[in-house]
Amino acid sequence: MRHLSEQEVALYAASEAGWWNGMLYRAHVRGCEGCRRMVREYRLDRERLQMLADELPSGVSWERLAAEMTANIRVGLAAGECVAPRERPASIPTGWRVAGATAGFAVLLAAAWWLNMPKGETAALGRAMKAIVQPVRRGMLSDEGTLVEASASGIEVRENGGRLGVFRQGVRPATVSLSLQGTARARYIDSDTGQVTITSVYAQ
Amino acid sequence: MSGKSITVFLAASLFAAGADAQIFGPGGGQQVMQQPSISHRIDLPGDAPVALVSDEWGGSAAAVRGGAYQLDVRLALSLRNTGQRRIRGITLTVISQEATPGGKGSISIPSLDVGPGETFPIRGDLRLLRPLGGNSGPMVEVTLDGILFDNLTFWGPNKLNSRRQMMVWELEARRDRQHFKSVYERGGRDGLQKEMLESMSREADRPQFGAQVMRGRPTNNAPEQEVKFAFLHFPGAPVEAMDGTVTVAGNEARSPKLVVHNRSSRPVQYLEIAWIVKDQQGHEFLAATVPAEKRMPSQSSTQIIPDAVLRLESKTPVQSISGYVSHVEFTDGSLWIPARTEIEELAARRVIAPSPEEQRLVQIYRKRSLNAVIDELKKFQ
Numbered sequence: 001m002r003h004l005s006e007q008e009v010a011l012y013a014a015s016e017a018g019w020w021n022g023m024l025y026r027a028h029v030r031g032c033e034g035c036r037r038m039v040r041e042y043r044l045d046r047e048r049l050q051m052l053a054d055e056l057p058s059g060v061s062w063e064r065l066a067a068e069m070t071a072n073i074r075v076g077l078a079a080g081e082c083v084a085p086r087e088r089p090a091s092i093p094t095g096w097r098v099a100g101a102t103a104g105f106a107v108l109l110a111a112a113w114w115l116n117m118p119k120g121e122t123a124a125l126g127r128a129m130k131a132i133v134q135p136v137r138r139g140m141l142s143d144e145g146t147l148v149e150a151s152a153s154g155i156e157v158r159e160n161g162g163r164l165g166v167f168r169q170g171v172r173p174a175t176v177s178l179s180l181q182g183t184a185r186a187r188y189i190d191s192d193t194g195q196v197t198i199t200s201v202y203a204q
Numbered sequence: 205m206s207g208k209s210i211t212v213f214l215a216a217s218l219f220a221a222g223a224d225a226q227i228f229g230p231g232g233g234q235q236v237m238q239q240p241s242i243s244h245r246i247d248l249p250g251d252a253p254v255a256l257v258s259d260e261w262g263g264s265a266a267a268v269r270g271g272a273y274q275l276d277v278r279l280a281l282s283l284r285n286t287g288q289r290r291i292r293g294i295t296l297t298v299i300s301q302e303a304t305p306g307g308k309g310s311i312s313i314p315s316l317d318v319g320p321g322e323t324f325p326i327r328g329d330l331r332l333l334r335p336l337g338g339n340s341g342p343m344v345e346v347t348l349d350g351i352l353f354d355n356l357t358f359w360g361p362n363k364l365n366s367r368r369q370m371m372v373w374e375l376e377a378r379r380d381r382q383h384f385k386s387v388y389e390r391g392g393r394d395g396l397q398k399e400m401l402e403s404m405s406r407e408a409d410r411p412q413f414g415a416q417v418m419r420g421r422p423t424n425n426a427p428e429q430e431v432k433f434a435f436l437h438f439p440g441a442p443v444e445a446m447d448g449t450v451t452v453a454g455n456e457a458r459s460p461k462l463v464v465h466n467r468s469s470r471p472v473q474y475l476e477i478a479w480i481v482k483d484q485q486g487h488e489f490l491a492a493t494v495p496a497e498k499r500m501p502s503q504s505s506t507q508i509i510p511d512a513v514l515r516l517e518s519k520t521p522v523q524s525i526s527g528y529v530s531h532v533e534f535t536d537g538s539l540w541i542p543a544r545t546e547i548e549e550l551a552a553r554r555v556i557a558p559s560p561e562e563q564r565l566v567q568i569y570r571k572r573s574l575n576a577v578i579d580e581l582k583k584f585q
Contacts, residue, residue, distance in 0.1 A: 151414035157309075163333035164300070164309050174407075175557040178417050178492040180460075180479075180512040187560060190327075194567035196560040197327055198312040198373075202364065203419075 004035045013042035146203045148184045150176035155184035157201040166199040244344040253287030275332040284323045289353040291318040292374050295366035297349045300332050314373035315561045375541050377561030383544045400569040410554040413489045414517040426454030436528040438546040442468030443475050443532050452522045458513040466500040474533035483520040488555045
C-alpha cells in the first residue's frame with residue numbers, strides 16, 4: 001500500500017480530509033509508523049502556529065489585512081494601466097469602414113444604372129457632370145479655348161483672352177459664313193457703288 | 205523706313221485732349237484712367253503693284269469697357285494700281301498682336317476692275333477687345349496679303365491663303381456674269397430685269413443664322429445621335445463626297461467624318477465641303493464649310509476628320525445635315541467651282557448666298573438702273 005502524500009497528511013492532521021478519505025487515512029496511519037510520525041509532526045506545527053497567532057498585537061484582523069492587501073493590489077494594477085501604452089484590439093478603422101461601405105453602394109448604383117439606363121442618357125449625364133467640373137460661360141468656351149462666331153450682326157474670334165470682331169455701326173452684313181478651320185467672313189455691300197468688302201477673322 | 209512703308213502714330217490725333225480719359229462707374233463715381241495710345245502702321249512692300257494714296261482713321265476710338273480695352277478701328281484707304289495688269293481682287297491683313305494674341309483679320313475686295321494707274325477705295329471696320337493690363341499701347345498693323353489680276357496671276361505673300369479664296373470669288377464672278385449675259389442675250393432687258401428681281405427676292409427671304417465654331421470639348425449636355433450626311437452630287441465635280449457622319453447633340457454638331465473620292469484624272473490638293481443644316485422647324489441654311497488640305501492622287505479616296513464643334517443658335521436644334529463639294533483646288537493651282545445650273549436649286553431654296561458679284565450687280569440695279577447693270581456686264585469681256 002502506498003504512503004500518504006504530504007498534502008494528504010496535512011489535510012488529515014487538520015481534520016479536513018473529508019469523512020470517507022479520513023476513514024481511509026486513519027486505517028493507513030494505524031498500520032504505518034512513518035505516516036503516523038508525519039501526522040504527529042504536522043499536528044505539533046499546527047499547535048505552535050496557533051500559539052504564535054495568539055501572540056499577535058490586539059486589534060489585528062486577518063480578514064481586514066487581506067481586504068486591504070487586495071485593494072492595494074487593484075489600485076496598483078489600475079495605475080499601471082494608466083501609464084503603460086494601451087493595447088487596442090486589431091480592427092479596421094471607422095473611416096475605412098465608411099469608405100468601403102460607400103464604394104460598395106456606388107458599385108451597386110453603377111451596376112443598376114448600367115443595366116437599366118439607355119446609353120444616350122448615360123452620355124448626357126457624363127457631359128453634365130463634366131460641365132459642372134469645368135463650367136462653361138454661355139456663348140463662349142473657356143478662356144484657353146478658341147471660338148469663332150458668325151451672327152447676323154457680324155463676326156468675331158475669341159482667343160487667348162482677346163477678341164477681334166467686325167461690326168459696322170448700323171450696318172448688318174449681307175452675308176456671313178463660317179469655316180470649321182476657324183475662319184469667319186462677313187460680306188458688306190456698299191449701297192452707293194455696290195463694291196463688295198469681305199472682312200474675315202481667323203483663329204490660329 | 206522703305207519707300208512705301210508708312211508708319212503713323214495716332215496717339216496725339218486720336219486723343220488730342222490728352223492722355224487721360226474720364227470713366228464713369230456704375231454708381232456715378234468718377235474714375236480717371238489712363239487711355240492707351242493707339243498707333244497704326246500700313247506696310248506695303250516696296251515692290252508691290254499698289255501704292256497708298258491716302259488713309260483715313262477718323263472715327264477710330266479706344267475706350268475701357270468693363271475689364272477690357274475696346275478699340276474701334278475705322279479704316280478708309282485709297283490705293284493706286286501701279287502695275288501693268290488690271291486688278292480683280294485684293295486682300296489686306298489686319299493684325300493687332302497685342303489686342304488679339306494669335307488672332308488676325310483681313311479685308312478683301314473681290315470683283316474689282318482697276319486698270320493701271322487707277323485708284324480704288326478700301327474700307328474696313330474692326331473692333332478689338334483686349335484685357336486690361338500691359339504697358340504699351342495696342343498697335344494695328346495693315347499689310348498686303350495678295351492681289352489677283354485679270355489673267356488670274358497672283359502677287360503677294362499669301363500668308364492667309366487669300367489667293368485661293370480670291371480665285372474662287374473671281375471664278376464665281378465670271379460664271380455669274382456669263383449667266384446674266386446669256387439671260388440678257390436670250391430674254392433682253394425684261395429677262396435680265398426678271399433675274400435681278402428674283403435675286404433680290406431670294407436674298408430678302410434667305411434666313412439669317414448664327415453659329416459658332418469651337419475647338420476642343422463640346423458644351424452641350426443633350427443626348428447624342430449619329431446623323432448621316434445626305435450629299436448632293438454634281439455631275440461635273442472632280443471630287444465626290446461618298447459617305448459622312450456627324451454626332452449631333454441638340455444644337456451642336458461635332459466629330460464629322462467624311463469620305464471623299466477624287467474621280468478626276470488630276471491630283472487634288474485642297475477641297476471644301478459646304479455643310480447645310482436643317483433645323484427642327486424645317487429651315488435650311490448653309491451653316492459652315494469643311495475645308496481640307498488633302499493631297500489626293502487621281503482616282504483615290506481619303507477621309508476628312510476636322511477637330512471642331514459647330515454650335516448653332518440655341519433655338520435651332522439640328523434635325524438633318526446635307527452637304528456638297530463647293531470647290532476643289534488641283535495641285536497645279538487651278539480651281540473647280542460648281543456650275544450655275546448645279547447650284548440653282550439650292551439658290552432657289554434660299555439655302556446658299558449669291559456670289560459677291562451677283563450681290564454687286566443687284567445692288568447696282570437697285571441703286572442705279574438696269575442700264576448700269578448692262579454696262580457692267582459689257583465692261584468685262
